[in-house]
Amino acid sequence: SQQGEEDPQALSIQEGENATMNCSYKTSINNLQWYRQNSGRGLVHLILIRSNEREKHSGRLRVTLDTSKKSSSLLITASRAADTASYFCAPASNAGGTSYGKLTFGQGTILTVHP
Amino acid sequence: DTEVTQTPKHLVMGMTNKKSLKCEQHMGHRAMYWYKQKAKKPPELMFVYSYEKLSINESVPSRFSPECPNSSLLNLHLHALQPEDSALYLCASSQDRVLGYEQYFGPGTRLTVT
Numbered sequence: 001s002q003q004g005e006e007d008p009q010a011l012s013i014q015e016g017e018n019a020t021m022n023c024s025y026k027t028s029i030n031n032l033q034w035y036r037q038n039s040g041r042g043l044v045h046l047i048l049i050r051s052n053e054r055e056k057h058s059g060r061l062r063v064t065l066d067t068s069k070k071s072s073s074l075l076i077t078a079s080r081a082a083d084t085a086s087y088f089c090a091p092a093s094n095a096g097g098t099s100y101g102k103l104t105f106g107q108g109t110i111l112t113v114h115p
Numbered sequence: 116d117t118e119v120t121q122t123p124k125h126l127v128m129g130m131t132n133k134k135s136l137k138c139e140q141h142m143g144h145r146a147m148y149w150y151k152q153k154a155k156k157p158p159e160l161m162f163v164y165s166y167e168k169l170s171i172n173e174s175v176p177s178r179f180s181p182e183c184p185n186s187s188l189l190n191l192h193l194h195a196l197q198p199e200d201s202a203l204y205l206c207a208s209s210q211d212r213v214l215g216y217e218q219y220f221g222p223g224t225r226l227t228v229t
Contacts, residue, residue: 003157030214042119042205042220043158050215088157092214101214102171105157 004032004072004089004106012112019076021109023089024069030101032065032072033090037108043088046074081115119221121206127227130196136224138189138206144219146212147189149181150205152223158205164189165212196228 004023013019023032031050035043049056049065049072056063062075076083090103119140128134138147146165150158163171164183178200180192189206203225207218 033217035220040203040223040225042222043207043218045217045219048215048217094214101212102160102163103218104160108157 003104004091006087006089006106006109008109009107010110010112012114013079014114015079015081017079017113019079019083019111019113021074021087021089021111023072023074023091023106025072025089025091026070027093029067029091029093031092032063033092033103034061034063034072034074035088035090035105037086037088039085046087076111079111079113081113084111084113086110119206119208119219121204121221121224123224124222125225125227127229128193128196129229130198132196133192133194135193136191136204136206136226138191138221139187140208140219141187142208142210142219143186144208144210145186146209146216147183148207148209148218149189149191150207152203152205154202162191163212170212193226196226198228201226201228 004025007022033048034046037043047058047063060077065072086108088108089106122137149161152158161175162181167183178195182190203223205223206221209216209218
């Protein structure tokens with residue numbers, strides 16, 4: 001399975017601190033995506049990093065990808081209470097050697113940011 | 116408009132009922148997805164439609180029947196469900212099924228089977 005495995009499972013920090021979440025996966029990927037889910041709601045796409053990229057930024061988010069270690073990390077800087085959510089990584093890989101693929105979501109990290 | 120809408124928001128049904136979940140997007144996306152999410156678990160892919168044709172069925176029981184009437188609409192017909200089918204059902208769309216596109220998710224339908 002190409003499912004990502006995330007670490008830690010839960011993270012509790014104070015507002016203003018940085019939060020780092022890690023994702024590991026097993027086989028080669030085309031890209032890796034990060035999503036956020038507020039309690040019981042739909043997922044929101046945060047960032048997509050392609051296999052030939054090493055780092056990507058979007059606002060307070062920084063994602064790194066190390067294909068040699070088959071791992072990625074998501075850093076949220078200067079966290080806010082509104083960042084409280086579950087965060088999922090989703091490695092995207094080819095299905096059957098075609099250019100089509102599917103996402104397989106990791107177990108997720110539950111982030112709690114205390115005001 | 117970058118929104119995926121889903122109706123209803125909540126659904127309670129008995130094991131003998133027939134009901135349908137509806138999903139709609141007006142972003143011109145050609146790929147649409149159904150996911151099932153149990154509490155404290157990640158979403159699990161059920162079906163993928165690409166250009167209105169079913170392209171992936173992740174071995175989903177036949178009591179779940181997807182339908183794509185046109186490029187903007189995706190339905191999930193439910194019949195003779197079991198209590199263990201209670202979950203959040205998420206619809207998503209992406210520009211294409213080709214790798215490299217992000218998915219846009221709807222808010223989900225919370226289904227309870229009694």
